[in-house]
Amino acid sequence: MAFAVEGPALAPAAVAHITHRHIALSPILLTGILLLSYGGYGLLVRWGERRPVSELALWRAPFELGAGALTGAVLMIMIYVSLLATGLYQEHQSGAPEWLFQALACFATASLEELLFRGIAFRILARLLGSVPALGISALLFGMAHLIAPDASILAAVGIAVEAGLLLAACLMLTGRIWCAVGLHAAWNYMEGPIFGATVSGHVRPNALLSSSPADGASPLWSGGNFGPEASPVTMLIGLVAFAAVMAVIIQRGRRETGKLA
Template sequence: MSLTRVSSPAVGLDVGSRRFLHPGPLRWLRALGWAVALFLVFGLAIAVVQLWPGMLFRGEGPAQAVVTLALCTAAYGLYAGLTRLAEGRWPSELALRPAAAELLGGLAIGAVMLSVVVGLLVVLGLYQVSGPRAASPWGMITVGVSSGLMEELVVRAIVLRLLMRAFGAWPALALSAALFGALHLTNPHATPVAAVAIAVEAGLMLAAFYLLTGRIWMSVGVHAAWNFTQGWVWGARVSGFPVRDSFYLSVPRPGAPDWLSGGAFGPEASVPAMAVGTATAIVVLAWAWRKGNFRARADAA
């Protein structure tokens, strides 16, 4: 009989367990402090990504999209370097081998979800859609790239992951979703109802894809495609922001109740979006639970 030790597949999510996140006293506080530090650094990075391309190039075109993607790539490199330095690991949440497949899958899911939301709004008599018409997609491609890549890096790879390290999966889900909703309160036409809708339908749903895969690529794809499909394909407001160029134009019908249609904030504050996003979140969270991904990976011996 062989006495060779066979290592079993790792179970649970890799949320960091070495160096600054090593086991020991006040680990939760160290994880929380590290989350705050990274949040501040990459909150500044988001501002650079959103503002600098527009300062370099006038008009919404491919140059802005390319520069935005380059800045996001640099931010991901910085995150990987900081994680290696402070946590003694290369971030598995940014693993490259499965990135293409998970990103493409997320893009398809996000586009379908948002289209179902608009379809429900039309069928229920809450929205009217006109078009199609000629329109450049580059502005919304840039928005999709920056929001998908940077917001998922901050809210899922940093906030959700490190809150999970500090407090466990359920508190991390609730707190990160609430933060995601609260961050949208600064958007045009935002209301507490809209923030709650974003927290539940998007905050929990996007977190679910991270918990399912242990990586952020599917969440990035869903987020980017949701915004692009909402803004360019259907021409609806994106989290309160109006869209200038779109293939179709979608607006609430006169007299449609804001609490049903989302009002001036857009479809994301609507009841159909809440239903679609929440149902997706429940299904994906249950899948992640069955995989055992609601617990952190055991600390290395």
């Protein structure tokens, strides 16, 4: 029932997700698709499922977007510094970033992907199978979706699933809304591409503040190769640690709630 209700809202987001992997959609077009997808999803859930669209509730959106963005930025700084410190990455001449243009593109793309993979896929899987199976399956789907990216590989897809798919779904579990995941996802991509100048999921970001690439002689298995840092075991490890930290908070909260009911 849920898939039938939300299918029309899923379509434009899915088209944008697939298309922007091959051509650079303008931020204006992405924003239009974003508004259409979120608006359509909200209306269909209200009318079809006859419930409040709690996963898109706006009352905590500013705080959760900010908290997620801060977390995503810190994680990517940790990843970038680790790659430089281990000699897996090197810096080049810096460029002239297009701050607003790139920020809007990162936010719109992250918002669409979070609606697809966390707001719809994870939520429905959790309803059908439970949260734990939904974590793994939605993360796997998220990783597989990146196989269409340039220079993608099985290792890259596993990396995306492990370091990002699990963490982003855990953010939804923690808050009950997608905003924290949107902020984390957008800031992660923004720091990785427009700021550090690394390849983001196989896509080169022009006009970055810095410019970086795998160091000469660095093994692609460790640096991530042409796909970028997201295929590096270093990134997977940091993402897994962050996921474990979020899950620890969720578990501890559950224990407190159980104690209150006892």
